[in-house]
Amino acid sequence: MKTPKRLTTLVEEGLVDEVIGQLMSGKEATVYIVRCGEHIRCAKVYKDSKQRSFRKATSYQEGRKVKNSRQARAMEKGSRYGRQMQEEVWQNAEVDALYRLAAAGVRVPQPYICFDGVLLMDLVVDAEGGAAPRLNDVALSEAVALEFHAMLVNQVVRMLCAGIIHGDLSEYNILVDENGPVIIDLPQAIDAAANSTAAEMLERDVNNLRSYFSAFAPSLADSQYGKEIWALYEGGLLQPDQVLTGQVELDESLADVDAVLMQIEEAIKEDEIRRMCQ
DSSP: OOOOGGGHHHHHTTSOSEEEEEEEEOSSEEEEEEEETTEEEEEEEEOOTTTOOOOOHHHHHTTOOOSSHHHHHHHHHTOHHHHHHHHHHHHHHHHHHHHHHHHTTOOOOOEEEEETTEEEEEOOBOTTSSBOOBGGGSOOOHHHHHHHHHHHHHHHHHHHHTTEEOSSOSGGGEEEETTEEEEOOOTTOEETTTOTTHHHHHHHHHHHHHHHHTTTOGGGTTOOHHHHHHHHHHTTOOOTTOOOOSOOOOOOOOOOHHHHHHHHHHHHHHHHHHHHHO
16 A cells, blocks of 8 residues: 555664555544565554644643743643644654653553654564454453453453553443453553542443443443552552452441531631631
């Protein structure tokens, strides 16, 4: 096939020897199958921000680090240079997340380089060596659904222990190779400690898994793994191989309304006394 314009530089630099074909086109990128020497890999070509359909980018970028204060100011102002920096940060976030997660034992594709808006990484394949299917294209029995759900919840825990939350996890960005689920698409990954919406995003990711797998395994419908995971994380107790129950104990104790009202009343009186003494 004709080499796409965005991949021409990688071919000229000798990073890619042949573009075999287009694998898929998503909301933030188009993915191609490429040959690099003897290896078959994939090249993820990021779409321009104007073409990208991914929404709520601002909330995902909260807490992301930039090289210097000049870049940070430019990004805040939305200048041309600032928009360029935002794109660079957006793309590098996926590379950084993939390296960190692979080191933490999370099943993600191995990245190699991000160059000129193109991420070069391993091609996830099935048992026959073809491109691995998405989870939503795989037929599941109840037993396999329970197995895959448990594997993915463990992956979410490992991600959080590495300080990362996917932020957009669903059956559409999980591939299935011969050993089970592989998590992909991480440009919107967030820093769990630096993003104010971290708890919300973590729970949404886990609830997306629950919604999908409970269609095959109804016993998962009432599980609360997201709340359980976050409670352990907040308490500093979360471990990569954490044993989870999927249940949380709700605090059903009644608030002491009279005591609260008394404290408010005392505070008002103290404030009145301070004003009289001024």
